[in-house]
Amino acid sequence: MTAEERKNAYARLLRECPEILTPRMVAKWTRQSKNTVYAEIKCGNIPAVPYRGGYLIAKADLIDYMVAHAEDAPAGRFSIGSRRHE
Numbered sequence: 673m674t675a676e677e678r679k680n681a682y683a684r685l686l687r688e689c690p691e692i693l694t695p696r697m698v699a700k701w702t703r704q705s706k707n708t709v710y711a712e713i714k715c716g717n718i719p720a721v722p723y724r725g726g727y728l729i730a731k732a733d734l735i736d737y738m739v740a741h742a743e744d745a746p747a748g749r750f751s752i753g754s755r756r757h758e
Contacts, residue, residue: 675739682735693729695720702738717741 673681689701695709698718702709712718713727718737720727 678742679735679739682738686731686735689731689734691731693731693734695727695729698729698734702734712737 686701690697693701695713696706698704699706699709704712709718713720713729717740718729719733720729
């Protein structure tokens with residue numbers, strides 16, 4: 673699967689996801705821990721804007737992060753086709 677195909681697949685997977693997310697929402701949608709999301713923000717892997725003591729993340733930036741790190745993720749971390757977003 674090419675990066676563009678992966679990006680389109682993640683966009684379809686996250687179509688119900690809001691355009692702006694908090695780190696907790698990112699954790700929920702990506703099945704990462706909240707602490708992992710904050711660590712990724714701190715090291716610059718996930719672009720985020722500081723807002724009122726927290727962070728805001730654009731869905732487009734989340735998709736770019738997922739495409740860039742899909743190979744790094746443990747099996748099933750960013751599973752295309754899963755719909756886990758309680």
